[in-house]
Amino acid sequence: MTSLVIAEHDNASIKGATLNTVTAAAAIGADVHVLVAGHNAGAAAAAAAQIAGVSKVIHADGASLEAGLAESVAAQVLAIASNYTHILFPATANGKNVAPRVAAKLDVGQISDITKVDSPDTFERPIYAGNAIATVQSADAVKVITVRTTGFDAAAATGGSAAVETAGAAADSGKSSFVGREVTKSDRPELTAAKIIVSGGRALGSSEKFNEVMTPLADKLGAAIGASRAAVDAGYAANDLQVGQTGKIVAPQLYVACGISGAIQHLAGMKDSKVIVAINKDPEAPIFSVADFGLEADLFTAVPELVAAL
């Protein structure tokens, strides 16, 4: 029994989501190998070899793998899939994009977004936007899994000394090409990795107000900025800031929800945060039912006051 973790990386370094996925793989109880599929990704492969608990790194390098296209990465995984009983991807945009291609080609079902490993074939995963937790068992020979990173602690990024083995890169499918990327430029920590998140809802009323009110608070706390789906739908915040079942799942040390009512789909994305603060003028807002500290107040006065008091 051996597990393969598909590393999330940017060719230069390993992304944090990989570390949580390694922990999930270790919980299965098998040897853990990591695949780094990229281009000029030697540094990422070397970093993967340092992760505690990893016994081997497979480094596939080629131009076809540079942009992480699903067709190429899936082909790369399939080329070595027969060596493994479990293939785990972080449930990131990349992991979700590639994993089902691998599962379908192997003719196995996929277990998405696991939050707990019960046994090598039994896992827990949230369904209905986190309103229920299903325990599921796979009868397939290979388990293709995506791992909800907030469900597992990060493995130590150093302390390991795995051997790095190189593999030939899969051929380009010729059917898909990468055109460009618009990365949201920000000096703030990444949402899924942030220790503190301040999040705004529809009550902010406009994109100008969203920035005007939320930015100083984020700056003061060194926090990442998040938003509810309602705020994103209304155009107050970019979609990649969306916290919730259909956006990012986060679990920071401190989550400050401002003007967010607390729809179930939002709660599903942040209720594992260590400490939750809610600022809302509606005393009946469901967000108060999960908040450690609730402040019933108008956010337009309370948030600037909070910024001043910090």
Place this chain on the structure above:
Amino acid sequence: MKVLVAVKRVVDYNVKVRVKSDNSGVDIANVKMSMNPFDEIAVEEAVRLKEKGVVTEVIAVSCGVAQCQETLRTAMAIGADRGILVETAEELQPLAVAKLLKALVDKEQPGLVILGKQAIDDDCNQTGQMLAALADMPQATFASKVELTADKASVTREVDGGLETLSISLPAVITTDLRLNEPRYVTLPNIMKAKKKQLDTFKPEDLGVDVAPRIKTLKVVEPAKRSAGIKVPDVATLVDKLKNVAKVI
């Protein structure tokens, strides 16, 4: 060019589901069912492509119980030209649905297949990618913008940290993200018109697909409740609690 759009009948997104007392699943008896919201966006996108003149026919497909006909009628009221129901009472998992869709792709030869990125019941986020793999098509998931020419699609995707644009050759699979479009309200005349549109029904056996589930649900439970904390009277108390009680700042 034909476009195939897959639509799933799910518990309406406004319904708060309850876990059954025997922990065998969630109770969906007598709750309102609707089209999966991401699939509604998929239908809207296909219909807009037709209205722009780059697409000639929009075919909506649904797999599941007989009542999925209602979901198909909704798709046709938005503007799909005809519907196909693959009828079965069996629990359908994404791999099975992808295989059924692959069989229909072989039959209909669409230039594009559009699906929602995930269904709001099982939250799997698998079917589109699986179909692309089985049909050996390129894929562009989590689309927020689609531009179509005769043999290529330029698709902007929502990825972690921003947006990414891909150029994929057709035929291809696209899955929709929230911001791709805002589905129109269906009007009564269009609902009436949809009733007269063609709707064909197949069984999985007709398509030669084994839909037996691969993953068994052992139990379904309520998520652990997070208990409510305290209300603080003012900002000063809040800052004090965060500094001295929770010690997070």
